[in-house]
Amino acid sequence: MTALGFIYPGHSAEDDYPRIEQLLGSDIRVDLVHTDIGEDTHRADALREMGSAERLAAGVEGLRLxxxxxxxxxxxxxxxxxxxxxxxxxxxxxxxxxxMPASSTSFAFVHAARELGVRRVAVGATYPEDVAVLFAEFLRAGGLEVAGMRSSGIVTAAEAGTWGEEDVLTLARAADVADAQAVLLPDTALHTAAHLSLLEKALSKPVLTANQVSVWEGLRLADRRVNAPSLGALFTREPLVQV
Known part of the structure; x- marks a missing residue:
């Protein structure tokens, strides 16, 4: 049994995690601990506070047992x-x-893109544009080229958590550009685990979503690879040999 721990702020799309655990169909356990989200707003200062060391420490306490x-x-x-x-x-x-080994969803996107051999990506962000731009800058710092970006201007995680399949598909299609090798949907408040097969079929390219890559990153840290086609191209490839 491999046990993966996740610190998740608030309550929006946390049900993606037990769904992913089920779809993995292996000896993988996903343990989720919630932290206080503070002010629910996609504003940079509030987001920095949400990820403060004090809030992370509170989450770690919940994972100890x-x-x-x-x-x-x-x-x-x-x-x-x-x-x-x-x-x-x-x-x-x-x-x-x-x-224990640790990472975050932001780095998971960069690592997952590298795993797929992807350099040029399109971003479909629920966030306001100024926050979406910060994500694009982060990806570029990680060596990726952002070929296109679409912002939906959603202010709260709570609103993002209400989106259904058609909303997610519309965002992904709007973000996609012809020369992007993959489309990234970066909000962990967005339900995507049930839609990955549809998204990749509709766009004819890999789609990386926040909760999907978070679980993949936990597995990577544990040196585990699981074949789970319903979770997208990321879960159907052997690790690439890094040169």
Missing amino acids: SGAETVVWASTSGGFVHGWDGAQEQVRTLARLAG
Whole structure:
């Protein structure tokens, strides 16, 4: 049994995680601990506070008895708003607090794109444009080219959590551009686990979503690879040999 730990702010699309656990169909356990989201707004200062060391420490306390082997800060915006260097320091702090390998959803997107051999991506963000731009800057710092970006201007995680399949598909289609090798949907408050097959079929390219890559990142930290085609191209490839 491999136990993966996730620190998830608030309550929006957390039911993606037990769904993904079921779709993995293997000896994988997904343990989710919620932290106080604070002010529910996609505003940079509030997002930085949401991912503060104090809030992460509170989440770690909840994971101590779970037996988790790895931990992922499952908030994309709560990571990338700190910038590349700040997000690295956030992960180092999380690893120190938890005493186990740690990462965050923001880094998971970069690692997942590399796993697929993807360089050029399109971004479909629920966030306001100024926050979406920060995510694009983070991806570029990670060596990716952002070929296109679409912002939906959603202010709260609660609103993002109400979106259904058609809303998610509309965003992905609007974000996609011809030369993008993959489409990224970065909000962990967005339900996407049930829609991955549809999204990839509709766009004819890999689609990376926040909760999907978060679980993949936890598995990567645990040195596990699971074949689960219903979770998209990311879960159907052997690891690439890094040269």
